[in-house]
Amino acid sequence: MKNDINLLYRHDIKKESKSKYAVIILAVLVIIAAMYAGLALTSGEIAALKARAAELDSRLGSGASVQQQLADKTQQSRLLKLKVEEIMAIGDSKSAVKKYLAAVESSLPDSANITNLVFSEQTMNITGTAADDDVIATFCLKLRQTDMFGEVFIASSLVTDDGSAAFNITAVLPANLTTSNIIEAIEQRENPSPSPEVANK
């Protein structure tokens, strides 16, 4: 009787296999859930990205027209700026002859007078008579001291019949009186023509 006693642990095979199945089913479910979650997350991300892309597309819808608009505006602005610069340049220089005339007037000694005065492009030419060469020299010096003329130059001094001195003075004007030079300079600055090498290429 005593020998019949089985001391070994009795396996409950049925119970063990049930728990195994449960673990396997649970694992499968977890895997399926993970797979579903992976798909759902990526699909959601795709949907969100597509929505954002559509929004960007709608904002970009007028992109080409904005580019064209910018090009047109840039051109208009450039022409307007050119126009303003050119008019300002003309306005700034339109009283130049008056200023030069005033400078000549204030530099002319009492004992000298002018018989011919010419302002042309970038030169001033004065012909006149003076009591003597000292007066001509004074006139030349005074003209130079006005700082309105460059290279004040006594071209000639002649003794006339009545003993006075006839003179001819030339001076370089600081700017050309002709407007076309100023305007051409402005236009060229704004539209620099390509160098011959670049043009050839």
Added chain:
Amino acid sequence: MTMTKREKMLISIVLVLAVLCVYFIYFLQPNLKEIDALKSEMDLKGFDVTTNDQMQLRIQTIDKQMEEDESRLLGYGKGITAGFDQPPILCYLKDTVARYANKISFAFSGVSPLGQLQVCPVTVTMTATYEGLKSVLDALDSGKYLVKVTGLSAAYHNSEQTSAPGDQEAPPVPSATEQRILDIILNLEFYSYPGEIPPDTEYPFVPENARYGGDIFF
């Protein structure tokens, strides 16, 4: 055929791996690729949108700049007319010169483009005293047209004229300086914007009761 426990386990693992591979290759990976493609597309579009926004900002800046330039233009260019309207300019010159000098001739050269403007050079030949010349220059400087003196030649008058020009009747007794009459050649430039003359321009110099349609040669 019976499988051992180990074999069963191995087959289960292989099956699970196969399912995962199929899932990854056919479902997850395409999605991930699409996400990558969309993201790079978004980056490009984002860049385009930024560029677009910058262009819009630039347009706004240009608009503001143009407004400023327009107002500057109104200030500086108030004496510039649209289109070269010669008849009123002729009358303006006649009136301006007649006030201070004796007109000899006005010679208009052709209108030519000059940058964004157009220019008409005019040569005014007249006789005047030195004071008269200065007055003409002042009047042109402050006149209603944008006109620039581009050349001046003044010389003693050849004939023995002693009266001040511009005063036909009872000339005032001139001083020694004023008696010196000068032959003057003024080179002027009148500026205008290219374009048509506004149709509603009024011309006050046109006589109201003038009659037209007479014989051409008589």
